[in-house]
Amino acid sequence: MRYFIILMFVCSTVQAKAYKCEVNGKTIYQQIPCAGAGKEIELNDNFSQADYNAAQKRISDHQAQISAQQKIDDDAAEKLRKEAIDYYTLRTRQSVAISEQRQADELRRQSAAIAEQNRILLLRAK
Template sequence: MKFALLLLGSFLSSYACAGVYKCTDANGKTAYRETPCAAGNSNIQLNVKTGSAVDLDTLKHQQNNQEQQQQAVIDQQKLAQQQLTQKKEKLKQEAIDESAKNQFLIKSNPQKYSAFAIPPYKYEQLPALIKPYQDRLPDIERMRRLAAEKALASNECVRVEAAELNIKSTKDALVFLVDCSTAKRFYMTEQQLTQ
């Protein structure tokens, strides 16, 4: 007898724990079921022990919105990373192009430029002085060439031995040093070179 009561009690408690779903269709007809409602119906899960109700449609909608927001953040991060990579590659290519122009100028005018007057900077192997300005590397390469040309145009410099970014440079104003074979040195600012 005790066994039968225990068995009956366990069945009743499991039945009480079973989920109850309140389904309302488009016509407003309400039905209570043990299984979740069909698609298109309002789907509310009722807890018979506590008497609370959870709107599964709203919960699912919130989860979908949260997943969409997370996906949007991930997509935005990927896009930002892709744009940063493209910008870096473009910067590298522009620096390579400017370095090639410098080398062409040196090879075309060996009497005016030492072979090592404007050595190319490699983006991945920049000296410590240049590293803070790596985002301006194409400008630096172009201005080194302009500084060398301007020094030669002064007629005080016969041959350029070196044209480098100087330690006096700041983020706002780059300074270039041009050493000539006549022992003359020229310090030129970015503003002087862009005039």
């Protein structure tokens, strides 16, 4: 029963008609007859094997182009991702280096202050 319904659906789509209508100066195509002046158009469903093969080749070529472009896009996105990681890694290292430099400067200042205090204490002790 299921196959019968599917077969009827397929047959009904094969027998579909198309109409070319003019509406407000625009040409439209539809499956129902036009309200005003319009005409039924013949649908050509008699394609040769060569036509079918050519269409399949165009589809295959188009899919190959899409795949190639997707690969290019993916490669570019990966390159940008790596560059962003490198940039933020560099920025982090720069921040750490600046902090360490400030800390070293402060330790030098403190060391100089302690050395000065020790010098003064030694002078007083004499």
